[in-house]
Amino acid sequence: MSSAQQEAPDLGNRVRTAVDRTIQRSIKGLDYVLGPMTEVGLTPKDVIYERGTLRLYHYHPMADEVYRVPVLLVMATTNRGYVFDLAPGQSMVEYLLKEGFDVFVLDWEAPRPEERNLDLDDYTFDFIPACIRRIAARTGEPDVSVIGYCMGGVLSLIYAAGHTDGPLKNLVCLTTPVNWHEFGLLRRWTDPSHFDVDRLVDTLGVVPTDFILNGFEMLRPAQRTAGRIRVWDNMWNDAFVRSYRAFDRWTTEALPLAGEYFRTTMRELMWANKLYTGELRVAGQQIDLANIKVPILHTIAEHDHIVPYTASKPLLERVGSADKDELVLKGGHVSLIAGPNAVRRMWPAVSNWLAERST
Amino acid sequence: MSKPEASNDPFDTLRRLIDDWEKRIDGVANQVMGTDGFSLAMNKTQNLGLRVQKGVRDAMASHLKNINMPSRDDVIRLGEAVQAMEQRLARVEHLLEVTAKGAGNQGPRSGPPRTRKPPSQRGGQPT
DSSP states (O other): OOHHHHHHHHHHHHHHHHHHHHHHHHHHHHHHHHSOOOOOOOSOEEEEEEETTEEEEEEOOOSSSOOSSOEEEEOOTTSOGGGGEEETTEEHHHHHHHTTOOEEEEEEOOOOGGGTTOOHHHIIIIIHHHHHHHHHHHHOOSOEEEEEETHHHHHHHHHHHHOTTSSEEEEEEESOOOOGGGOTHHHHHTOTTTOOHHHHHHHHSEEOHHHHHHHHHHHSTTHHHHHHHHHHHTTTOHHHHHHHHHHHHHHHSOOOEEHHHHHHIIIIIIITOHHHHTOEEETTEEEOGGGOOSOEEEEEETTOSSSOHHHHTTHHHHSOOSSEEEEEESSOTTHHHHSHHIIIIIHHHHHHHHHTTOO | OOOOOOOSOTTHHHHHHHHHHHHHHHHHHHHHHTSHHHHHHHHHHHHHHHHHHHHHHHHHHHHHHHTTOOOHHHHHHHHHHHHHHHHHHHHHHHHHHHHHHHTTOOOOOOOSOSOOOOTTTTTOOOO
16 A cells, blocks of 8 residues: 555544544533533541631541551642542542541631731641641541641641650651742742831731732743643543643632741741751741651652752751651642652652551 | 654644743743842832732721721731630640540540551552
């Protein structure tokens, strides 16, 4: 058969696929525009503790036998915790439950105006310990493993360094910034020579969502537009659209921040870099990462544009743990916990690492 | 060396263009936004907005005071009082739990047995 004859059906298939996808784009595009918001966080759970901005969820076990040590996931204060549980099959919580863990999630609601005075002390010396006490009461287990994501990782580190004789058995940090002087653009924009954090906090009380969201979006200004074009291109692909919508919902549903917490984060972490230098003081205690002796796993995203690789890389060299591991994955800040690489590599790695240390 | 496979989709060129466009725009924008001039201008604009906001809020508070109505700050102070009560309740709740636990009145919630072994101890390989 001549090559011209071979190419003819090929061309026919390509045209047919292109026409089919164009029709699908038009039909499904309407659904996309008019349809309801993507449902997220569907894994069954109980809210076992709520207080102001804090919510503690206990997920229903999915295994007949679970590991002795329960797991607490601590969400970053800037975003909602359902990124741990985006959709069935795209949920770290669901994965851990099926692997036999008893899973709790510490999630945040938008702080109310009267919560503007919440500070790092409240998050790390009140909220996290209170949740851990409730987990102990519910499970009857004295130990707990903590997994912290981004700023949730920072809170977990401060908790761990400030409660060295506490019930923490294992610590997993996901893309957690330690050297805040490596924050690139975010640090430049908030340089103390021109960023007046006091005026911002004193005027607004609670730092609004727009301020947080705009800061993140300005790091990749073309990302949203390009993303919309890509979702149109893939409109025929239901799985792609579902995943895009869930991620899109999550990124746009950023949370405002309590003013004092934001001020301390700026002054002590971003400007003075005290978490890195070991000079941070929280609730009257010196927070030195070298005091953390529990087994620790740190997962870093190589192409993270929010927490740069160089900002999170030094964690293991600062902690005092003898049992410490690092997992560097390709991918970005969000895909690290819920993208394809998370499903294939990160979740199994975290599950295996914890399993060996959870009996 | 093998020749790259011909793409099956006529939209591939458009996709490559979008990828390039996104990288280029982000690159240029990051360069511009990475300058001191940009940070200075951005923060000056923000400070101006905050000053206006504070002015409006103060004027509104004074107006509300004149007509004997609670201002936003008054409402926040009320909220803070409720929050303080909430915190006190949390402490009482914690003390009650500790006391109940000491008296052996509160056991853990029932659930699956907490006896699971890691794959290495079950004779399997970690996945």
